Amino acid sequence: MALSFSINAAIRPQYQGKVGHGNKRFPDSIRNLVKTAGVPSLVSAPQESLKKGNWVKLICGASFEDVVDIRNLSLVYTLAGVDCIDCAADAAVVTAVNEGIEVAREIVNIRRPWVMISVNDDEDLHFRKAEFDPEDCPLDCSKPCEIVCPANAILLQKDKSTAKFSSDTNTLHGGVITERCYGCGRCIPVCPYDKIRVITYVRDAVATAELLKRNDVDAIEIHTNGRQTVPFKDLWDGLGDSTGYLKLVAVSLPYAGNFNLSLMNEIYSIMEPHLNCLNLCWMAAQ
Ligand code: SF4
Ligand code: SF4
Known part of the structure; x- marks a missing residue:
């Protein structure tokens, strides 16, 4: 079932932190709609959606950094039940995503979507x-x-x-x-x-590692062009043990038929020594 509603998502500063259950400023109809819509991912864990193949991700954009819009998008899409919110690997952006999620969870007590940051190891159209x-x-x-x-x-x-x-x-x-x-x-x-x-531009591995150590990011998407694995190794080694804070690592690479398999094996051998999380996801874009 599709969940569709509109909300004035711009939370004015004086209303922040005052949107708990029973607060009359937010219409009960929104809470009721969210509760009764029957969106499976509202209650099931993001990891379950991954396993079942019905994972839904909001992509804010690897380079989009307007924190007001990002916070409001995160609020609305958390209410809509997305499993993950993908955003730029920037401290202020990640803070805005988490703020939007928490405001949504004050309106309706639903599970938290994962926060994913996107990084690159070399030139990439997303960056x-x-x-x-x-x-x-x-x-x-x-x-x-x-x-x-x-x-x-x-x-x-x-x-x-x-x-x-x-x-x-x-x-x-x-x-x-x-x-x-x-x-x-x-x-x-x-x-x-x-x-x-x-x-x-290329996201700095050291700054990304510091961001992950804040422990408010659940997942990372690494964009690699696959032409050579040296930049990937530099990035992965630069992240070091900060990847231990992650639940999911996704590697995005261009689709290249059977060549993808040998490339994936090579990338996996680079990651394997400090791949601490349970989930590794491959994405090949045509
Ligand atoms: S690349 Fe140009 S058209 Fe696209 S978002 Fe930036 S300014 Fe706008
Ligand atoms: S010259 Fe080019 S960049 Fe400048 S206003 Fe015209 S279209 Fe835009």
Whole structure:
């Protein structure tokens, strides 16, 4: 059965921590809907969903870092019964996910979904941001980048303060809102002046290990391109014993037919000496 409802998920600061059972600010209908909808994963453990093959994961995006949206998404999707919430490997983002989960669990006493972070060992499409200098943009550009961005991550305005003194100094201001850009790339081909660059990055293994040691992350997804295993080994060794805090390790690699098997064996031999959790999951993307 599908669970469908809408909620004003923006919890104002004065209401935070005041949303326990019986609080009239949250409609009882939401609690009743969640309780009676019959979504199996509301009561069964995420690990059970993995075993049964009905695992449901909310993907916030490996590069999406708008903590307000992430907290609100986490709240709503926890109520909807997802097994896991996948987010950027960033301390503030993980805190926002956990806040959203806890607020949801104050509304309805349901089980906690796992929190998963995504990291990469090399260049990967999930780990990039768009960037451009708005002052380089022609003033008469129709700004298709702003229109096409699905994350509302581009905001451009004319600088009226400078225009007041001289039309020559009138420029566009704003640009990419970095924390909202998740690197989808849609803005790049629509720019008629080829002004938009892509900045790729690799998550730092030491910072990720520190994040895992906070003990509020349950799972990790490691994106590897599989072209060579040296970067994977560097990342895995860099995580060290922090992987002992995890319930699940997922390895995401491009689909390459039978070649995947030999690659998976090689990666497993790297991980095996300090693979402490019970679950290892492989994901091959075409
Ligand atoms: S890559 Fe461009 S279109 Fe995609 S989210 Fe970032 S700014 Fe928006
Ligand atoms: S489409 Fe290109 S030139 Fe036009 S506003 Fe966007 S980045 Fe600037």
